[in-house]
Amino acid sequence: MSKLIEFNNLHTTFFTDSGPVHAVNGVTFSIEEGSTTAVVGESGSGKSVTALSLMGLLPRPYGKIEEGDILYKGKSILSMEKEERRMLRSRDLAMIFQEPMTSLNPALKIGFQIEEVYRRIMGLSKADAKKKAVEMLEMVEIKDAENKARSYPHELSGGQRQRVMIAMALASSPKLLIADEPTTALDVTIQKEVLELMESLQREMGTAIMLITHDLGVVAQMADHVVVMYGGRVMEKSDVCTIFDRPLHPYTIGLLRARPTLENRGEKLYNIPGNVPPPSEMEGHCPFYSRCDKRMDICGREVPRLREHRPGQCVACFLYEGEACCD
Numbered sequence: 001m002s003k004l005i006e007f008n009n010l011h012t013t014f015f016t017d018s019g020p021v022h023a024v025n026g027v028t029f030s031i032e033e034g035s036t037t038a039v040v041g042e043s044g045s046g047k048s049v050t051a052l053s054l055m056g057l058l059p060r061p062y063g064k065i066e067e068g069d070i071l072y073k074g075k076s077i078l079s080m081e082k083e084e085r086r087m088l089r090s091r092d093l094a095m096i097f098q099e100p101m102t103s104l105n106p107a108l109k110i111g112f113q114i115e116e117v118y119r120r121i122m123g124l125s126k127a128d129a130k131k132k133a134v135e136m137l138e139m140v141e142i143k144d145a146e147n148k149a150r151s152y153p154h155e156l157s158g159g160q161r162q163r164v165m166i167a168m169a170l171a172s173s174p175k176l177l178i179a180d181e182p183t184t185a186l187d188v189t190i191q192k193e194v195l196e197l198m199e200s201l202q203r204e205m206g207t208a209i210m211l212i213t214h215d216l217g218v219v220a221q222m223a224d225h226v227v228v229m230y231g232g233r234v235m236e237k238s239d240v241c242t243i244f245d246r247p248l249h250p251y252t253i254g255l256l257r258a259r260p261t262l263e264n265r266g267e268k269l270y271n272i273p274g275n276v277p278p279p280s281e282m283e284g285h286c287p288f289y290s291r292c293d294k295r296m297d298i299c300g301r302e303v304p305r306l307r308e309h310r311p312g313q314c315v316a317c318f319l320y321e322g323e324a325c326c327d
């Protein structure tokens with residue numbers, strides 16, 4: 001399969017009043033066409049900032065890509081002409097969020113909002129756009145789509161709003177859908193329905209998905225590849241089976257131990273000790289140093305590089321030094 005998106009040594013910084021916040025520190029991974037890559041890690045790992053860097057949605061002027069590159073089908077997005085980049089981001093890349101109202105305009109009927117994508121981005125006439133919008137609502141399994149198209153977002157349930165947001169995101173037939181915690185706010189049954197819907201649309205349309213989540217159950221259900229992030233760095237990456245069967249990084253192992261499973265049902269869940277420190281306290285050494293149960297002296301002095309331990313499985317940890325570099 002060919003690479004759709006490549007993050008190459010991406011560094012993204014926020015220049016705040018209290019100093020620079022290095023949110024993403026040299027992230028390298030790729031997303032293959034038509035596949036699902038899950039990006040996992042606790043809050044503050046840099047998952048969303050990586051996605052916002054790709055989408056050009058960093059807060060201006062203080063959020064900046066300082067180093068590295070992001071490629072789309074082998075071409076540098078950051079070196080594209082402004083108009084080409086704008087078109088790429090509005091037509092070929094789409095993003096959905098935990099809160100659908102981030103994408104939906106509360107003052108406009110949902111049918112009209114989807115029509116706008118067909119008119120503005122796809123260049124369809126008003127009549128065709130209207131027809132397509134209803135078809136898209138049917139595709140995301142909104143019942144009585146023609147009537148529902150005339151509803152305002154607040155007239156829909158949370159699950160329906162999520163479906164409308166997905167409809168709007170997929171209206172331009174993007175090559176990549178970034179889903180940032182898309183189902184976290186939904187109850188379990190609706191969450192399952194929305195994930196299944198995303199999977200079936202992916203199969204139909206061949207869209208790649210970058211799935212940002214901290215829910216390893218969702219990862220097991222959806223992902224082909226997994227990128228584990230912590231402190232703005234990639235700690236481990238591989239295909240999904242390997243992450244669950246043979247995790248290497250103490251952080252990945254901790255995340256897996258902390259998840260509810262059939263085996264540990266009824267037991268007190270494991271917690272990775274401590275909390276995620278602020279980015280300023282994770283510089284100059286392994287970001288996981290302060291919480292790691294396998295830490296060695298070197299981990300507090302140097303930053304480990306991402307190395308290929310087994311074919312396709314890379315890990316940034318001094319326990320596995322001596323392998324070839326992945327980045």
Ligand SMILES: Nc1ncnc2c1ncn2[C@@H]1O[C@H](COP(=O)(O)OP(=O)(O)OP(=O)(O)O)[C@@H](O)[C@H]1O
Binds near residue numbers: 014016023044045
């Ligand atoms: N607008 C901002 N200004 C300053 N710092 C920011 C901003 N947005 C994010 N950060 C910082 O960047 C780091 C990475 O944040 P990011 O939102 O990418 O984490 P995340 O892994 O997506 O977490 P979550 O699951 O909570 O969304 C955090 O330390 C965060 O405080």
